[in-house]
Amino acid sequence: GQNIDQPTEMTATEGAIVQINCTYQTSGFNGLFWYQQHAGEAPTFLSYNVLDGLEEKGRFSSFLSRSKGYSYLLLKELQMKDSASYLCAVPPRNSGYSTLTFGKGTMLLVSP
């Protein structure tokens, strides 16, 4: 399978910036996804990176380094509603890229 590592929990305060890291095995790489999941709800798509560099989308940005097997999700101007679990996902090796393997998720708690 595909080993994906991300921190279990993070805390931050409203208005701050937080960076959530994700590392993965580099062989057979075909893109990396970030999903957001609020408690009791379904995961929803946040971002996709297939090339090195930073992709910015409003308050959220996602960075990828393929050579290092490393990605991060950057959340700026944190709001209380950003409290959620953030899931890093990649297609598993030899899957034909028709499925995704998810990390265990990083639970982010934003406090006032």
Add this chain to the structure above:
Amino acid sequence: NAGVTQTPKFRVLKTGQSMTLLCAQDMNHEYMYWYRQDPGMGLRLIHYSVGEGTTAKGEVPDGYNVSRLKKQNFLLGLESAAPSQTSVYFCASSHLSDTRNTIYFGEGSWLTVV
């Protein structure tokens, strides 16, 4: 726009009982998936389908069966439920022509086996 719809949303089963989780998508997606999500384990793929009439095993297929008789529906069956199958089940789908293969999830089905 319904997207991916799962039924039932909540169910309590006794050990040994059988049940079927129903998933329907109205986005004309070719790919459909069943994941389970457990505390500390993340989302794990049970079975998936790349088209009508085809299914394949994922990471944790044991104890489950699936069928994809129609393109829009993907059924997950538990023939003899066990407490270890207590989990939240998510159905999902994606489009063949989406080179990113973005996956869209249903709202989840909470299953408790006692």
